[in-house]
Amino acid sequence: MSKKRNNAGGIVYSTDPGFRPESNEPEETDTLPPAQQQLRVKLDTKQRAGKVVTLVDGFIGKAEDLEKLGKELKTKCGTGGSAKDGQILIQGDYKEKVVKWLQDWGYKAK
Numbered sequence: 001m002s003k004k005r006n007n008a009g010g011i012v013y014s015t016d017p018g019f020r021p022e023s024n025e026p027e028e029t030d031t032l033p034p035a036q037q038q039l040r041v042k043l044d045t046k047q048r049a050g051k052v053v054t055l056v057d058g059f060i061g062k063a064e065d066l067e068k069l070g071k072e073l074k075t076k077c078g079t080g081g082s083a084k085d086g087q088i089l090i091q092g093d094y095k096e097k098v099v100k101w102l103q104d105w106g107y108k109a110k
Contacts, residue, residue, distance in 0.1 A: 031061025034106035041099050041109055044089075053081070054095050056088040056102075056109075076101055 037059065044055045056073070059066050063084075070083030073090055077097065081090040090098065102109035 029060060029062075031065040035108070037061075037107050039102055039107050039109045041095055041102070043093060043095055051091070052093045054090040054093065054098055056090070056098060057086065059086050059088070073098055073101065 039059060040057045042055050042057070044053050045051065054077075056070075059069065066083045066086065066088065070081065070088040070090075073088060074081045077090055077092065077094045079091045079094070081088065083089070099109045
């Protein structure tokens, strides 16, 4: 069997000329304006060997916009991190700074 699988839900062949297999991929939603975003900022140490990270959760929008916001925050903090699955991880304890910057940029952050 090939390692590359086209997951069509188990359908091998259809005689219906208008048949389209259903896609299981989530559709990307449009990015909400900053004033409508409800972001939560918290410190997290779970599964990180005791290291502290600042977690920004609740972003609704496209992955490109999430990456852009994550890059801005990492640049302001002068540290590393990542942005994926609607979350931004920033290495270190920067909770107060991140909340201040997000509020200055028009986001609703708690």
